[in-house]
Amino acid sequence: MNRCLPCLLSAMLVLAACQREERETRPQSALGSGDQPAAVTALEPGGQRPTSSDNKAGVFEANAFHLSEGKRLFNWFNCSGCHANGGGGMGPALMDQKWLYGSSIESIHATIRDGRPNGMPSFRDTIPDDQIWELAAFVRALSGNAPSSAAPGRDDDMMPHPSENRLPDAATLGKSP
Amino acid sequence: MLGWTLLASFALTTAAVAQSTSSFAINPPAAAxxxxDGQWAMPAKNYASTRYSELAEITEDNVKNLQVAFTFSTGVNKGQEAAPLVVGNTMYIVTPFPNILYALDLTKPGAPMKWKFEPNPEPAAQGVACCDVVNRGAAFFEGRIYFNTLDGHTIAVDAATGKPVWNTHIGNINIGETITMAPLVVKGKVLVGNSGGEMGxxxxxxxxDAGDGHVVWTAYNTGPDAEVLIGPDFKPHYDMDKGKDLGVTSWPPDAWKIGGGNVWGWISYDPDLNLIFHGTGNPGPWNPDLRPGDNKWTAGIFARDPDTGAAKWFYQWTPHDLHDYDGINEQVLLDMTWQGKPRKVLVRPERNGYVYLLDRTTGEVLSAVPFGPVNSSTGVDLKTGRLIVNPDKKTGTGKVVRDICPTASGLKDWQPSAFSPKTGLLYIPHNNLCMDEEGVDVNYIAGTPYVGMNVRMIPGPGGNRGAFTAWDVAAAKPAWSLKENFPVWSGAVATAGNVVFYGTMEGWFKAVSARTGELLWQFKTSSGIIGQPITYRGPDGHQYVAILSGVGGWAGAIVSGDLDPRDATAALGFVNVMKDLKDVTTPGGTLYVFRLP
Structure with a gap:
C-alpha cells in the first residue's frame, strides 16, 4: 500500500489535468451586443447597490484561450499603438493599479465598447462583442489580475516586460504587505 | 558595440574646446x-528663425545676478513646449490642451492677467495626440494672436481684448489629425500644418487668410503632383526628386493616402526670395517593409511660394525612412561665404543626425556633417544628395535590430536651436540616445495608431542622454558640447550679451557663455523644462528672460502621462530610457520670468 500511494496520487493528478478548460474557438461575431450597465464609480448616493455581473464575464475572465486571443487582438486592433504593451503612451498605462473608469471586466468591456471622453475611442462598430470581452480579460491580465495558470506565458515579439503570467498584481507588485 | 565609427572620429567633450578660428561673417538676411525691437512676436523670433536677441543688458558678467521677476501658473500640468510672446506691453502664453490663451499685463507689478481665452477643444482629441498634448506656441500679426488647438482649429484672437475674430476647423480627429505646431504668418497668410504621422x-x-480665416491654398505632402502643388516652377536639385507624381509612384498602391509627411514643426520665410521653407514628417507606418519606395515627399523639405503654395524645390533628408526620422526641424536662414562664394543658405540640425547646409535658392546640399553619434547611416552623398544608409541597421518585419543611433526621436527632435551672428555658432539642444527596433505587422484603422514597430530606447554612447552643442557653422564642426543627464528637450535662445539659455528635464534653467559653454547661472524651476526660452525688453526698458516650466512631450510623457516604466515599449519606446524621470520631477505648468536686480 505504501508503495502505491505515490502512484495513486500521480494518477489523480493526471486525471485532474484532463479537466481542460472549455474553449469556444468560434465566438459569436455579432457586433455590439451586450448593453448591460457597468458602473464606473463606487459613489452611489443612497448606498451602493449590488452590481449585476454579466454572465459573459465569468466565461472570459480566467480562460487561457480567451486571454491569449485577447493578447493577439490587443495588437491587431491597435490597442498597443496607444497603450504600448501595458505601459501606456498616447493612452494611459494599463499595467498599473490606477483605473480611471473601473477595474472590473464589465467596466473595461464598457470602456472599449463605448469609449471614454478623454480620448478612448468607441470600438462598438469595429470589434465583435466577444472579442471585446477577450480584450477586456487580457487588459486585466496586464496588471496581474488574471490567474497565472491562464494568463499568456510568452511574447512572440521583442520582450517589453515579463510575460503576463509572471506579471505581479499591480496593487502589491508582488510584495507582501 | 558595433558601428561607432562616426562617433569615434567625433569625440564629443564636456569641456570647452578652443574657439573657432575660422573667420565668419555669417548673418541672417536682413529682410528676414x-x-x-525688443519684442518677441513669433516663436522663432524672426522669419530667419535665429532665436537671437540683440538685447545685451544681461551679459556673461552679470547673468549670475538674475532673479525671478514674476511667475504665473498656466493651470495645465502637461508638457509646456510653447514660446511665450511679448508684443508691446503684453505677454501671451498658449497652454497645452485645453489650449488656453493668456494675456499678461507687463506694465503692472507681478504681470497680472489681462484676459484669457478658452477655446474649449474637444477632449477626445487627447486620444489621438501621439506624444503628449503639447502646443508649440502662437504668433502675433497686425493686432491679432493666431494659434492652433489640439482638435484641429486655427483661431484668431484680438490681441487687445481677447475676443475671438475667426475660428476655422481644418483638422479631423476621427482620422487622427491634431495640430500642435505654432503657426507662422507670412504676407497676410497664416501657415498651418497637421500632426498625425503615427496615425497614418x-x-x-x-x-x-489672416483677415477672415478662409483657406487660401492647401498643399499635401503625398499624392499626385496637382495636390502637392508641384507645377512648372518645381525645380528640385537632385535627380531622385525629379519625375511625375512621385508622391504616388514612390509608394505601394494607395499607401500615400495614409502615408504621413505631416507638417508639425517649423517654417521659415525669406522675403527676398519670396519662399517659405517647411519640413515634412515621417512616412507611415514606421515599419518600412509595409511601404517599399522612396515615400515622397515625406522626411524632406519643401521650398514653396507663400502666395500660391507652389513648390519650388524639394530635398529628401531621409528617403524611405527606416527609423521615424521626421524632417520637421527648424531651418535657420543665413547668408555666408562657403568655399569662397557668397551663398544664401539654410542650416538645419536634422533628426537623422546631420547638420545640413543647403543652398536655399536651389536645395543643393553644401555639407552634411553628424553632430553626434550616428550609425544608422554613414554619410550623405553630395553628388546624388542621398543619405547613405547602413544596411546593418535596416529594420523590418519580425527582425529585432539593436543599437540603432540615433533613435526615432532623432539626434535632435523639434527642440529649436538658436544662432548668434556674434559667435557664428548654432546652439543645438539635442538627444544622445540609441534604440532597438522590431518591425511588426499593423492594421490601418482610421483614428488609431499606425506604427508597426516595437521600440526600446537606451542611452547613447557615454551614458549622457542629452547634450547642448555649439556648432561652428563656417567650419562645420562642433565648437563645444555640454553633456546633460536627460535629453535636452527645450529650445535655446542666444543673446548679444553672449549668454545662451536653455532648460533641462530636471527643471534647471541654465545660462551658459555663448563663447565657451561655461555655466554662468542656473535656477531650479518647479518641473522639468521642455519649453522655448525667450528674451525681451520690458516696459521699464530692462531685459527680461522668460521660460515655461512643465515636463512632458514625447520625452517626458512618462511623467505627464503617468506611464509605467516596467514596459520597455511604452511611449513608443521612450519610457525605457526615461525610467528615472519620475524620481526627479513631477508634472507642472509655470511661467518663470527673470531680470537683473
Missing part, C-alpha cells in the same frame, strides 16, 4: 531678421 494621417500645409 530686421533690427531687434496624410500630411498637409494650409495657408489661411
Amino acid at each position: 531678421a530686421p533690427p531687434d 494621417v496624410r500630411g498637409w500645409i494650409k495657408a489661411l
